[in-house]
Amino acid sequence: MAHRFVSALHAVGRYVISVLVLLAPPLVSAADGGSSSPTLAGIPVDFLLFAATLLGVALFHHYVLQVALTGLVTISLYKIMFTGFKTGAGIAGFGAHMAHEWVLLANLLGLLVGFALLARHFEDSGVPEVLPKLLPEGWLGPFMLLVIIFVLSGFLDNIAAALIGATVAASVFKRKVHIGYLAAIVAASNGGGAGSVVGDTTTTMMWLDGVSPLDVVEAYVAAGVALVVFGIPAALLQHKHMAIGRDFQAAHHIDWARVGIVVFILVCAIVTNVTVNLKFAAAAEHFPFLGAAIWVALLVAVPLRKPEWSLIPGAFKGSVFLLSLVTCASMMPVESLPPASWPSALALGFISAVFDNIPLTALALKQGGYDWGFLAYAVGFGGSMLWFGSSAGVAVANLFPEAKSVGQWLRHGWFIPVGYVVGFFALLGILGWHPHEKHKDAPAATVQVQKAVPADTPAPAPVGSPGYQ
Numbered sequence: 001m002a003h004r005f006v007s008a009l010h011a012v013g014r015y016v017i018s019v020l021v022l023l024a025p026p027l028v029s030a031a032d033g034g035s036s037s038p039t040l041a042g043i044p045v046d047f048l049l050f051a052a053t054l055l056g057v058a059l060f061h062h063y064v065l066q067v068a069l070t071g072l073v074t075i076s077l078y079k080i081m082f083t084g085f086k087t088g089a090g091i092a093g094f095g096a097h098m099a100h101e102w103v104l105l106a107n108l109l110g111l112l113v114g115f116a117l118l119a120r121h122f123e124d125s126g127v128p129e130v131l132p133k134l135l136p137e138g139w140l141g142p143f144m145l146l147v148i149i150f151v152l153s154g155f156l157d158n159i160a161a162a163l164i165g166a167t168v169a170a171s172v173f174k175r176k177v178h179i180g181y182l183a184a185i186v187a188a189s190n191g192g193g194a195g196s197v198v199g200d201t202t203t204t205m206m207w208l209d210g211v212s213p214l215d216v217v218e219a220y221v222a223a224g225v226a227l228v229v230f231g232i233p234a235a236l237l238q239h240k241h242m243a244i245g246r247d248f249q250a251a252h253h254i255d256w257a258r259v260g261i262v263v264f265i266l267v268c269a270i271v272t273n274v275t276v277n278l279k280f281a282a283a284a285e286h287f288p289f290l291g292a293a294i295w296v297a298l299l300v301a302v303p304l305r306k307p308e309w310s311l312i313p314g315a316f317k318g319s320v321f322l323l324s325l326v327t328c329a330s331m332m333p334v335e336s337l338p339p340a341s342w343p344s345a346l347a348l349g350f351i352s353a354v355f356d357n358i359p360l361t362a363l364a365l366k367q368g369g370y371d372w373g374f375l376a377y378a379v380g381f382g383g384s385m386l387w388f389g390s391s392a393g394v395a396v397a398n399l400f401p402e403a404k405s406v407g408q409w410l411r412h413g414w415f416i417p418v419g420y421v422v423g424f425f426a427l428l429g430i431l432g433w434h435p436h437e438k439h440k441d442a443p444a445a446t447v448q449v450q451k452a453v454p455a456d457t458p459a460p461a462p463v464g465s466p467g468y469q
Contacts, residue, residue, distance in 0.1 A: 038082065046083065049075050050328050054354055057325075057388065058406035064388075065317060068324035075328050085331065101330050103288050105323050110291020111159060112322065112395055116315035117298055117307040118265050119163040119399065124308075125258035128171030135172065141244045142181060143235035145169065146188040150227055153192030154199045160266060162189035162392035166399050176242035182403045183413030184234030186393045187384035191227055191423075194380035195220035195373070202361040202379045204273075211365075211372050211436075218373035218431055223381060226423030230415040237412070261301040268297040318398035322391060329355045340369035342433040346424055348375065349382030353389035357382070369435050374427060385417050386410075 038045050053071025057064050079085055080094050087096035122128070135141040145168060153161035165185045169177045193199025195217045197207035203216050272293035276284045283289075298307055332355065338344045348360055357379040364370055364379075383390030387397050387409045397403040 044333055045078070046075065046332055049078060050332060050354075053325075053328060061405040061407075064404055065321045065324075068321050068328075072324045072328050075331055079331055083333070097331065098327075101327065103285065105326065106288035107291040108323060108326065108391060109316075109319050110288060110294050112319040112391060112398075113312060113315045114265075114291070114294035114298060115159050115163050115395060116311050116398060117309075118160070118262060118294075119167045120308040120311055121258045121265075121305065122164055122262045123167045123171065124255065125262065126254040127259060128168045130254065135244060138243075139232075139235045139239040141172075141235075142169075142238040143231050145172070146184055146227065146231045146235065149185060149188040150192035150223075153189045154196040156199075156266060157269070158189040158193045158200060158390065158392040159395050160269075161192060162186055162396050163399070165189065166396045170399070172244045173238065173242045174245050177400060178238050178241040178412065179400075179403055179405075179408050180412035180415075181234050181238035181241070182396055182400055183384065183387070183409055183416055184230055186387070186390065186396055187230055187381065187413075187416050187419065188227060189392045190384045190390055191223035191377075191381045194223045194377045200376070200380045202357055203376050205361050206365065206372055206376065215372040215436060216376045218427065219377035219380070221430055222374075222377040222423035222427035224423075225426040226381060226419035229422045230419035233415045234413075255305075257304050261305055264301060265294060265297040268293050315398055318394055322388065322394040325388060340364070340367060340435055342371070342374060342428060345370060345374040345378045346421075349378035349420055349424070350385070352379045352382035353385040368437065371434050372436060373431070374424070374433065377424065377427065381420055381423070385413075385420065 040048055049071065053067065053075070056067035056071065060067055076094060080090055084090065085093040085097040087093050087100060135144055145165060149161050149165035152164065156164075162185055165188065166177070166182065169181065169185060190200070194203065197203045197213045197216055203219075206216055207213055269290065273290055276289045280289075301307075338347075348364070352360060361375070361379055364375055383393065386406060387393045387403050393403075403409065
């Protein structure tokens with residue numbers, strides 16, 4: 001037992017070191033845009049503290065909340081005492097920074113906890129029990145479930161699509177869902193939203209900032225290829241672990257009231273997200289409309305069916321973990337990005353697995369010169385490589401706590417980074433890199449969008465991830 005633990009520790013350590021080596025050049029380049037942070041070996045201390053937090057999360061997955069909160073306190077004190085924030089120095093600067101971030105964090109909290117209750121409504125509706133009759137036999141069954149999640153995420157949101165998919169998987173596989181297949185569910189939800197301007201927060205940001213939806217839709221070329229690359233081995237793995245359970249003799253009852261509640265909540269989220277972003281973007285900077293809309297819809301539906309309130313403590317705990325990492329990422333001195341190129345876009349996909357992809361996207365929009373389809377795929381899909389790399393991953397891990405292991409996620413979900421790279425180069429080979437000129441001259445508009453749209457959080461019209469997605 002001890003030998004296996006040490007081996008796993010070494011494996012995780014080697015992976016983390018290799019990732020840090022890969023990410024160090026672009027991160028240092030990013031920090032060169034005006035940051036005065038002290039450095040160690042050429043890397044800002046801020047990044048080293050954040051890397052230590054992520055390493056702690058990777059190694060001590062039974063204590064991820066404690067590790068994340070410790071990292072948040074440490075980084076906050078370091079910034080307060082030594083470097084200050086973009087919004088000012090000391091405690092005043094920290095307060096101004098949190099005043100800027102609170103809407104995004106509140107939206108994420110409302111979405112993650114609210115969607116946990118929504119997922120239970122869907123599970124109790126009886127629909128997941130009927131689906132085994134509709135899915136194909138053999139490994140094609142779990143593969144088709146991934147395809148369904150992929151499609152749903154294009155017009156819902158990656159959190160909702162991932163939770164619905166995970167809930168269905170829990171039912172059809174009798175809760176014996178392999179961690180590699182859980183990683184594939186998250187990847188399918190993130191990939192499915194990458195080519196749609198209403199499928200992921202980052203693509204919504206691009207749309208609101210003036211990028212044409214047609215410039216983003218090409219991301220589906222890469223995402224579709226990636227789905228095949230990671231979906232087939234994930235489906236084979238799940239089928240070997242636990243085949244779809246089929247009970248054709250049992251009569252399954254569908255609770256249409258709960259189905260209606262699920263649809264009602266999703267519609268409210270979509271309408272709120274689109275309406276606020278298009279009509280009341282300035283007001284969205286000061287109030288978490290999306291998270292509030294989810295809870296208003298849940299409360300309105302209480303007379304019809306009560307949610308499973310007992311799920312709130314667990315969902316809240318998992319959400320606080322994600323919010324801690326999002327807050328840490330928001331304090332990193334990423335003032336600029338390397339020159340726009342396809343290698344830079346490829347690197348951003350790996351970076352988005354550990355850094356909030358919202359500020360990365362905002363910086364890319366401000367800088368200009370990217371092929372937006374490549375960027376949408378990179379920052380949208382990249383967070384799937386780690387379980388805490390996107391809000392969809394955190395939401396699924398809240399349902400399946402065994403997924404909260406970086407080592408196991410990487411070991412059994414190895415096909416996710418492979419799919420990411422293959423999909424990226426498939427897009428590069430088929431369509432080529434066609435950078436767009438800067439689509440607008442007013443950088444302030446980008447800042448406004450960054451404030452208005454909640455993080456890699458998803459929202460039925462996205463709000464999506466740290467990291468994470």
